[in-house]
């Protein structure tokens with residue numbers, strides 16, 4: 471397996487995904503792990519990620535020196551290359567010319583690049599189109615290194631000590647803008663580190679099932695099923711491993727999308743024969759939300775009620791020893807890096823599924839190693855329906871944060887209908903897959919309209935559709951006018967109580983994705 475040491479670049483997770491795409495297992499850990507940790511991990515190769523610091527300033531992060539003493543290949547990317555240069559006796563400087571975006575590099579022959587090129591220059595040199603994002607540069611090679619790619623702005627754009635198998639790239643092979651990036655990473659892991667092709671989903675399913683069986687034995691397991699991708703995939707995987715020792719608890723808080731509870735029960739209980747306890751607590755939730763208008767207070771109430779009900783139900787399964795959760799790899803990495811404050815990202819929302827440890831159950835998290843796309847692949851391998859596996863994310867508080875101000879049953883009904891029409895039309899037009907999240911929002915204000923010969927005075931629905939990689943920043947989706955027109959028409963005609971539809975054209979930042 472490959473070890474990636476994270477210096478805090480926004481692209482570090484992409485490095486891990488690219489490696490796994492070449493069927494090699496890798497893990498991502500903070501740069502300051504102990505030498506003993508690295509020895510115990512016994513990597514066949516190490517990658518040093520990019521990061522926001524400057525390697526020519528003292529006291530900025532360094533790789534543990536043991537990285538260069540194990541006799542295994544090392545690849546430094548961006549800051550990782552600068553750190554490698556600085557630690558092995560080279561020189562790094564704040565560059566006079568900064569480079570952001572596309573760059574053309576002339577490459578030399580070496581094991582990392584092989585024969586590759588995007589084109590041949592008029593002088594007959596092999597050219598690579600790469601993605602750069604750096605202010606500092608390596609200006610002096612460490613002993614034993616040679617330049618393997620360069621251009622006018624960055625004379626040492628890539629370097630190698632082929633005897634020791636140390637490589638440094640100033641550009642980012644992990645982003646798709648670097649056209650040959652995938653091939654460079656393949657060369658590193660397969661040709662230079664000699665990794666096998668042993669990370670694949672069907673094998674993973676078998677291994678994972680054996681691991682769950684060995685861990686759980688004859689014990690009983692409880693899982694809070696939300697209908698979202700992660701908890702659904704975790705449920706099917708665990709069910710494959712231990713069958714009826716698993717009980718899922720599905721809480722309907724009255725703030726779900728149209729037909730959601732029915733669909734979850736249909737897929738899990740009827741189709742996959744998973745034991746699911748379906749609790750309809752919608753009255754209870756609505757009661758507690760009565761008169762509450764503050765978004766954060768609504769979140770707290772919904773979260774607290776969920777925990778309360780989940781605890782009551784799981785207490786009834788007296789001999790349960792395990793609590794299963796659909797925690798995935800990005801959740802694990804995020805909490806690790808926010809602890810050490812390395813990632814400059816702050817995630818303010820947590821799933822309502824975060825349960826307290828007063829349940830005295832051991833945690834079972836079978837998806838902890840997987841990225842979202844791997845979880846989806848696993849879901850398909852396990853036979854979950856395509857629609858469920860490729861669903862947009864849905865917040866824990868559900869429609870509770872999409873009905874502005876006080877939540878009422880009547881509002882939830884109107885919103886559910888409008889939202890269902892919007893999603894149906896997105897799917898029919900092929901736009902559902904081209905947006906990252908899309909939904910309707912209920913505005914509890916009335917405006918005047920004219921319907922037939924009469925005057926109407928009814929509520930407003932806002933439509934929101936966004937495109938994003940990470941949900942930290944997002945663009946509003948440029949949906950075709952004809953599509954928006956059709957959705958608006960249908961909502962106003964079919965949903966009694968709505969006479970106006972608006973489209974939200976705010977980006978994040980400054981607006982958030984949800985309206986509350």
Ligand code: XMP
Pocket residue numbers: 769819820821822863864865866867871907941978981982983984985986
């Ligand atoms: P915002 O609105 O902050 O949302 O731009 C970013 C992503 O997080 C989701 N979200 C939540 N998820 N509990 C959740 O589990 C919440 O309270 C919550 N609030 C927002 C939102 O749907 C989007 O995907």
